Amino acid sequence: MSTSIDASERRLNLVIALLGTRQGHSRHYIREHVNGYARIASTAAAEVTAGVAFERMFERDKETLRELGIPISTTATHDLDSAEQALYRIKPGEYRVPEIRLDEPAMTLLAVAANLWAEAAFSEAAQSALRKIAARSGSSWYDDDTTVQSRIRTREPAFEPLWTALRQGNPVRFHYRGAGTETATPRLVHPWGLGSKYGEWYLSGLDLQKSEQRNFRLSRIQSEVTVLTEEQLTRPARFSIGTILDGLGKQEPYRAVVIVPTGSTHSLRSREGTTVLDPRGPAGTDTLSISYREPELMADDLAALGAYATVMEPRDLREAVVARLQAAAAAARQAPPVTYDPARPAEAGFGPVLAAPRGKKKDSRDRLLRLLSMVPFLVANPGIEESELAQEFGLSAKQLSKDLATLTVSGLPGYLHGDLMDVSNEAGQVFIRDAETLASPLRLTQEEACALLVGMDALTAIPGTREARSLRTAIDSLKRVAGEDAWLADAVALQLLTSGELATIAQLQALIGEGDAAEISYLVRSRDELTQRVIEPRRIFSIDSQWYIRAWCRRAGEMRSFRVDGIRSLHAAGPQTQHGASHTQTAPASSNGVYTPGAHDQQVQLVADAATAQRLAPAYGATLHQLPPGADGTERLGVQMLVGESRTVAPLMARLGGHAHVVAPLALREETFTWLTASLAHYGATEDDDAVGESTKTTPSQDG
Template sequence: MPTKIDSVERLLNLVIALLGTRRGRSRKFIRQNVNGYAGSGRTADGEEKLQVAFERMFERDKDTLRQVGIPIISATSFDDDEQEQTLYRIDPADYRVPEIRLDEQSMMMLAVAANVWSGAAFSEAAQSALRKVATRAGLGWYDDDTIVQSRIRTLEPAFEPLWAALRNGHPVSFGYRGAGAAETATRTVRPWGLGSKYGEWYLSGFDVDRDAPRNFRLSRISSEVAIDSTGHFERPEGFSIAQVLEGLGTGEPASALVEVPTDGAHHLRSREGTAIAGAGSRPGTELLSISYREPELMADDLASLGAQAVVREPALLRRSVVQRLQAADAAARGVVPGGFGPEVQRGSVKRADSRDRLLRLLSMAPFLVANPGIPETELAAEFNLAPAQLARDLDTLSVTGLPGYLHGDLMDVVTERGQVFIRDAETLSAPLRLTQEEACALLVGLEALTAVSGSSEAGSLHTAIDAVKRVAGRDAWLADAVALQLVTGTELETIAALQAMIRDRTAAGMKYLVRRRDEYTERIIEPRRIFSIDSTWYVRAWCRTAGGLRSFRVENIRSLAAAGPQVQSMRPDPGRPDGAYTPGAGDTEIQLLADATTARRLAPAYNGVLHEVPAEPGGPNETSSGKQPPLLGLRILVGDVSTVAPLMARLAGHAQVAGPANVRVQVQDWLAAALAGYAGDHAVGESVPPTPRLDG
């Protein structure tokens, strides 16, 4: 029997051996009969060393199985010589996903919920959970082809360590820059929940330093998150992050006076509670009284309007806008690199280990049982594997099985004419129960969709939620610890109207605000699909005016009315719901220089390409210590270069335009004009808190 084989092969053999017994397996049996462990030594000294090595390896393997959620039961027994021994087994009832009964519509809603996380931290977990539930329900595979689709992103580096600390009940510490704070402070927090609202992720927990519950915006965390794995705490009973999200932005509203062109700034005029408050101080302007609850979000919006909106009061909001414009202006006039370096992989790279591969193989075996003859290409795509990786996994499955490892004991994996079949895999025919990430991904996605589901989907959605809660068992609490608020305000009415038009194949006449031109247009559209990126909603439609498919922001639709039946056939839509921007032939490539966090956030939104930035003498990556700060280059395509300057204002110095030269100058002029509106006011020349540098 070979003693040196792949660790994943050994672990898989151990799982099959412990699942395939009712009484249990002793350590002696496991060492002598489970492929991958050391056999008998030739001498007494050799035997002693091999026994010690086995004990260490077996303990590590048990820990690994427990870490991936495979429960091992131990019991005391006696062998034929009446000697006490411990027997180990895995109870199939604890291991397997329980049987599930779902109709096709409920299964479809599960697919929609899983795909909410496409490209996010829970992406792989969500798809794995969907695969397990579909396999156990016996319903095959379902695509996300509903008319309403959502995508949520988890681009903040702090998300994954906070999620790990949350589910394990460990305190964390991190550097944090509060709203309007000049300095970063270290905060120690007991994480209670993570939630997304306004396109931002928030951490809710107990702030140990301030001895009170607090909420933290993940984008303001300025350091790595340190997890105190030795500490442990209990979350408050009944805590719900969804209730925390509901409370954000619901405090007493503040009021601002903003000077705008008499016939402009339509985006501000359309805000609920906005009213004309009088004449402005400059010819052709007037004052708007604007109600708001989130000062930072309001400052972002006002800064992105540039010279079109000058804040008169309150002073704090005015100062916040000026600081953003000053920081963007300073960055716009900074040194740019002579060129970008090699391409950088987008997103964080998760280091795969033996546990990941073991879980994949334990998922692949029942999937093959449920889908006999699946094409190799489809199997590789399902598990996101390169051909060589797939071949290695199939080889491992084919050499594992029940102890004995004879014909009928080993799983038989064969490929015939490009189709994959598996036989003798009864022990692994039912998928492993959901992990914490898998349970959380499905439950949170399903709960979020209840806000935008139509009446026809509501029943199926709640059926799916109940089924997943039963499957999740003790991990169902995670649905109260993570939440998404996908839609707020009056957009719900517009989304519901668009849903009805898509179902009834009705065209829509709409009044639409083109924000980059600050003008209204009248259009006839034929809606095809509704989707969201984080909390921003779009309708994908055939625009009769433009003569092609276009994406329109729902918040910019000012009126909507039925306009007769649709006349265009439902052609395949090349637009993808995981990105609002669809490249066009006349697009302009923009080169940006940004801090690493900002660059990695922008890249998915614009389908951009990240690059290293060489440390040139006198260049932006040169430092006195010689250490290269985390600056990245980013190449994106834009259909209208006039959208770049507002983006830079919103980013407030975290990014600058490196090229083309004419766009760089255009941004500089736009920012100078925006700041000119505040000329003569002490806010422009005063000493302001330092803004974040490009190096983060």
């Protein structure tokens, strides 16, 4: 048969042939009987070229299958009449996921762990692993229907190359901006682990230039990560990224002295470790002593308070706050894009909407893995709706039709009735028969094992699952299935909760279970106002490390999302009263749903550097627009978003410290500039002062 058929189809037939033999097949047999390889040529001259082409193709296919985790064993033949001495076979026991028995609660927890990666690099791998285990355990499909949901994002460009290097044991090169500095320096690092805490991803590894273990925040990596694939290094056997994450933020805290107006700045007053000192400031003010561990984050928070907080000490923190305000004011003074038309403020001079980032380019390897996954899924779910099958594998109708057609012409050598898989579509329902060879799913890949193991481990910290017997059973079973890849559970880790949130989440989950309402004292940060509300909690969810409760608010008369760290007190308030279908909306399906637009929201346009824009977009459900580079050549993006209260914009610009500025509406642009200059005046500084700038030193953070 011609070799012109799709490479994934040829390799699929090779897998079926090698799985379907007990003795193994020789090269001669494979060439003559497996669809996709050119048969022996009719003339000796033609065979010289055809034979070399077959050898190259077969060697590439073997290497590809092994790279995909499909083991090919080679045995010697004792057939004295045969000139060949090798037989090839895929042993079913080495190919398939080991048998696993999980009950319904355990399968549900696996679904929760898989869906945790719904917006991250492991999304496809996690769902593929869930399909495989569900099929192998004889279970039907399970949804994530728990009252607590989490979503982790891996949007830092450095994540995927670092993950590749970690798996392969390769060192990496990148430029890194350390805490309190503006200059990035080259680093050569051997990755040991990747972990998420405080909503940030961290790399821990051996700094090969300094010969010591260091931690690096991925958001501070300022260049592409180069993986040095030619070098292979050994990772410490007992290393655990979880231990590193436990240590972050545990150093002796710093203390700041801040003057604030009496009765204001509740966000500072309610921080753990804050105390009110003896009055030292002007009348109508309080002097607070504030505990903090991350100088950069503390400076962000204080800059966002503007004139409502005056840092007295330490000097480094005061200078860092002033530097942010100065940079924000300088950015606010910039003219809008040259094409900005005041008569058409909605345009803001923005270019076309920025295309969504392309995922990894799919190739014949990805299609082969999909086909191998689709067969056991169809066996386990006979009669599945065609639309559901397409949605499950993320395919268009055209792509699904092509995949099903490929399965129909694939099977055991001979390719007669009974050898080929029989795929039929009956009234929109898909069935597969004669697929016994591929009925058991391929064993978990490294990414699949990592996605579920790390997700399951993260769940142990969430109230309601921490002590569940099913969770421990699922973790133990999953480690057996992962086999030699179980080490990844120590190399990648997530910390989804802080100790302060744990008790509140446990209380909220208990109220959901009992069907009770809650009376809460809630801090509305945008107004610096403590409010009293009665809410009827439906579901708890997190995005990265920020936790929310989705609840019916009796005061607002609609569903709202409340930040858990904004709840200052919580008490049961009797049975819930809103049980109608219109009030059953729970957690948003994605991070874009955290910000719920209101009828009176205002449209705002910003210009931001590319990294800042990419972080703002999911938080506000914003659209990004292409813009020409800035005067210094930096990449800029237009950010178009809705805000509920315009007063929140100026503090946001202060927090961003010059990395973004308002261009429309004009009144808000002017209002923001006025707020920033007034805040500087409160510190006795102006936009042009040289006392603080890029060279200002701040107290170093724990990362490298």
